[in-house]
Each structure stands twice: as C-alpha cells, then as structure tokens.
Amino acid sequence: MRKTPTPTAIAAVRDLRTARDTADVELMKGIVQWAVEHRIDNSVIDDLTFGVDGVLLGGVGCPLVSEFHAYDLAAGLAMSSDTGCFYIGKVLELRYRLPRVWKRVVDLQVPAWKALKLAASTMFLPFDGAAHVDRMLAPTLHSCSFAQIERTIAQAIDLFDPEEAERRRLKAADDRDFQVHLGGRNATTDGTIDVTGSLSTEDALDLEAAVKQGAKSLGDLGCEESLGARRSMAVGEMARTQLTLDLDTTESGDTGGRGVVIYAHIDSDSPHATLDNVGGGDVLIDQLKDWCQTAGTSVTIKPVIDLNQEITTQAYVPTARLVEQVRLRDQNCVFPNCTRRANYCDLDHRVPFNKNNPDAGGKTTTSNLSLLCRKHHRAKTFSTWAYDSPHPGVYDWTSPSGHRFRVTRGRRHGRMPTTTPLNDPPDP
Known part of the structure; x- marks a missing residue:
C-alpha cells in the first residue's frame, strides 16, 4: 500500500529548501562584499578599461576586481578559476546591472539558480539593455519560461545594440x-x-x-x-x-588512415594503455589489439618513459624528452581545480631559472618543471600565488589569502587532478 507523506515530513522538506535558498543568498552577498574589498578603484567603471591585474567579471557597470584574488576566491568555492570567475561575474551582474531581480532573489522570491542563469545571458548587453531586461522580467521571473527570457534578451539586443544584432545575423551562416x-x-x-x-x-x-x-x-x-x-x-x-576531396591539394597525396601512438608504461596492475592522440584517454589492451588489426591503421610504439626518472639539462629550454616526460606525468595544469590539458599548458620552472647566472637559479629538471596553463602561469609569476612539490605529481599551493591546497593525480584513478584544501601543514 502506497504511503502518503505526512505533513511533518513535507514541512521539514520546505524548511530545508528555505535554508538552502537562504544559504545561496548569503553566499552571493558574501561574494558582493568580497568584490567591494577587492575592487581596483573606488567607483563603478563605465567602460571596458582593465587594470594591471584587474578584470571585469560581469557586464559594463560592474566593479573592476583583482584578477589574481579572484582565483583565490574561486579556489575557496572549490571551483576552477574559469568556473569561479564566471560564477562571481554572474553574482556581480545581478547586484549591479539587474537590481530588481537581485532584490527579489534576496527576498527569496526568485530562486538563485534561475536568476544566475539570466545573469549569464545579459553580461554582453550594454548597460541600458540589461536594465531593459531587468524591468521586463523581474516581476515574473519566478514563473517565466526560458523561451520568454530568450525572447526578451533578443529584443534588448535589437533595441539597444543594433550592431550586435546585425553581427549575429551575418554570423549565423558561419556558425x-x-x-x-x-x-x-x-x-x-x-x-x-x-x-x-x-x-x-x-x-x-x-x-x-x-x-x-x-x-x-x-x-x-x-x-x-x-x-x-x-x-x-x-x-x-x-x-x-x-580522407580527401575530389581535388587532392596535399603534396604527398597521403590518404591517411587511423594513426595509433602507444606510450608503454610499466603498470602490472592496469589493463589499460595510454594513447596520445585521443586526448590522453585510456583504452583496454584488448580493444587496442582490435584497433591495430583494422585495415588502414598505422601503429607507432613509443619507447618506455620512466616518469620518475630525473632528466636534466643545463639550458633554460627543456629537451624534447624532458617536455614529453613532464606532459605525461602531469597531463593537466597543476593549479587548484584547473583541468586544462597538457597541450594548452606552459612548462613552468617552479624555482625560477636565472638566465644571467644558471647556477644561482632553479634547474631545468624533472622535479623543477610543472604544467601551468597561461592564465595560472601568469598568476604564479605576477602575484603571491606560490607552490611546492613534496612528491612527484603532488603540488601544494598557497593562495594570496594564505589558504592552502594540494593538487594530486593518480594514473589508475582517472586522469583529472584532485584538489584538496589543506588546513594543516603538509606531511614532511
């Protein structure tokens, strides 16, 4: 016999939902307060001027905030820098460019998730366009369909940004x-x-x-x-x-075929092989055998690379084998919560290399090189973000606010790195 939920259970669920919504609002208020404390100047900017380390995370009319401190807040939110900055930008968009919607969110009349989805769609609008959307949608956003939201935003583009409307029309054929x-x-x-x-x-x-x-x-x-x-x-x-059009424009006339590059790693407990031309994905050995037996497939066997071997060069630029080793070891940017793949990363000297006196600086060696995407390479170079590596493939970061994070990755537990807050000093 089906049981009917008791009024007490329903009331408890409603209380929990209210508590969740209240927590969401308090979190967004905290982010706004953080933005006030980390703004680059004392006024709200009215153009797209960027400071030395400032960034406009919301639309025009939002405060300019410190870029590298924004990465610090993103890490505190357990988000990647990109995701965290986007979330911060949406909150600032609500507070400074959609004030009517913001008030309804603070009063718990509109769910935060829906308001943030709207904010993500208005960031690119001119200030007057965002104000138009705010006026039109704030009274009914709690029950408004997403189709209506999209129509209102399209209307704002037509009214307040005709150049953007024309650009979108012309771009449609090139999408x-x-x-x-x-x-x-x-x-x-x-x-x-x-x-x-x-x-x-x-x-x-x-x-x-x-x-x-x-x-x-x-x-x-x-x-x-x-x-x-x-x-x-x-x-x-x-x-x-x-693989070719009727008119072959290649010099070699090569019709190609499936290319499989195999990196051989010593791991007796794993039934997988690593392929460099599928984004670093793992495949089963049996599946790899089937691939190699398919007509038109060329197979290249790469020599074994010991990821724990210390490879060193006296030059600033690492050797090809050292680059390959570090990329295979780290796979991703080693900044907290970042998942950018090795192909989009720089090799960073953890202890800076001294070009004027190589003996006085960090060495170009396995233990002193790590993968950092360009954004986080800049953060490490031009701000107080700093990191150490107590073990190969383990990175302990300290943020500008003094918070600490450990980034690790294990080959047999998926390729994505894991970021863990460190409340205590790391193990010696």
Whole structure:
C-alpha cells in the first residue's frame, strides 16, 4: 500500500529548501562584499578599461576586481578559476546591472539558480539593455519560461545594440562546426568519444544519407551490431576511406588512415594503455589489439618513459624528452581545480631559472618543471600565488589569502587532478 507523506515530513522538506535558498543568498552577498574589498578603484567603471591585474567579471557597470584574488576566491568555492570567475561575474551582474531581480532573489522570491542563469545571458548587453531586461522580467521571473527570457534578451539586443544584432545575423551562416571531443568524459571510461557538430542543411542531409547507407551495407554484410552501433561504424569507415576531396591539394597525396601512438608504461596492475592522440584517454589492451588489426591503421610504439626518472639539462629550454616526460606525468595544469590539458599548458620552472647566472637559479629538471596553463602561469609569476612539490605529481599551493591546497593525480584513478584544501601543514 502506497504511503502518503505526512505533513511533518513535507514541512521539514520546505524548511530545508528555505535554508538552502537562504544559504545561496548569503553566499552571493558574501561574494558582493568580497568584490567591494577587492575592487581596483573606488567607483563603478563605465567602460571596458582593465587594470594591471584587474578584470571585469560581469557586464559594463560592474566593479573592476583583482584578477589574481579572484582565483583565490574561486579556489575557496572549490571551483576552477574559469568556473569561479564566471560564477562571481554572474553574482556581480545581478547586484549591479539587474537590481530588481537581485532584490527579489534576496527576498527569496526568485530562486538563485534561475536568476544566475539570466545573469549569464545579459553580461554582453550594454548597460541600458540589461536594465531593459531587468524591468521586463523581474516581476515574473519566478514563473517565466526560458523561451520568454530568450525572447526578451533578443529584443534588448535589437533595441539597444543594433550592431550586435546585425553581427549575429551575418554570423549565423558561419556558425557551422564539427568537433571530436578527444578529451571528453568517455575517453577514460568506455573507449568511445563524443562527437558534435553543426552543419548546413544540405551537408546534414548528405551526411545522413551516407551514414544511413553505410549502416545498411554493414547489416547486409552480416554485421549483427545494433543500428546505432552500425551508424557509428559507418562514420569510422568513411573517415578511413574518404580522407580527401575530389581535388587532392596535399603534396604527398597521403590518404591517411587511423594513426595509433602507444606510450608503454610499466603498470602490472592496469589493463589499460595510454594513447596520445585521443586526448590522453585510456583504452583496454584488448580493444587496442582490435584497433591495430583494422585495415588502414598505422601503429607507432613509443619507447618506455620512466616518469620518475630525473632528466636534466643545463639550458633554460627543456629537451624534447624532458617536455614529453613532464606532459605525461602531469597531463593537466597543476593549479587548484584547473583541468586544462597538457597541450594548452606552459612548462613552468617552479624555482625560477636565472638566465644571467644558471647556477644561482632553479634547474631545468624533472622535479623543477610543472604544467601551468597561461592564465595560472601568469598568476604564479605576477602575484603571491606560490607552490611546492613534496612528491612527484603532488603540488601544494598557497593562495594570496594564505589558504592552502594540494593538487594530486593518480594514473589508475582517472586522469583529472584532485584538489584538496589543506588546513594543516603538509606531511614532511
């Protein structure tokens, strides 16, 4: 017999929801107070002027805040620098450019998540455009559909930013794209890769016809996979056999094929291999064998690289083998909560190299090099962000406010780094 929730249980759920909403509002108030304390000047800016280390996280009309301290706050929110700065920007957008919506959020009349979603869509509007959206949507935002929100924002663009409206119209035909997400969520789990794209209608119709025919042909040849799997296989077959246009403009005439580069790592407990051309993803050894037996596949076996070996050069620029070793070891930017892949990172000398007197500075060596994306390389170089490495692949960071974080990653537990707040000094 189905039980009916008691009034007491429902009241408890409502109290918890109210407590959650109140906590969300208090968090946003705290962020606004932080912005007041870390603003670059004493007035709200009215143009896109950036300070030496200042950044405009919301739209025009929000305060200019300290860039590297914003990374500190983002780490305190357990977010990456990009995600944290975006969240801070949305809060400032609400407070300074959508005051009517802000008041309703503070009064618990509009859920914070919905207001923040609106704020993310108004940041690029001119100040008057954001004010228009604020006037139009604040009274009904609690029950307003997202379709209505989008229509109101489009109206604001037409009224207050006609140049942007025209730019969007002209850009629509150039928005086509096709992405193979080599570093995506499936790369380290099931050996598949997500693919997304936006095609012109005629190209989409042709692609659908080709994939449909390819899947049918595979079925006619006896393939017993599901229709979805056969469609996927048909795309792979097209990729291996249709690599050039009718007019081949390549100098070599190379028609390509699947290239697999294998890095051999000594790990007797792991059934996986690491491939450098799928975003650093892990695949099962048995699956790798199937790949290597597929027609048109070229296989390159890379020599074993000991990730714990200390490789050193006397020069400032690391050798190719040292670069390869550090990239394989770290895989990502080692800043707290950052997940930028190695291909988008610089090699940072943790102890700075002294070009005038190499013997007096940090060495170009395995233990003194780490991956940092350009944004966090700047933070480490031009602010009081600092880090140490007590063990290979372990990084202890200290933020400008004195908070400490440990960044670690383990090859057998996924490729993404883990950031842990350190309340006590790290182990010696």
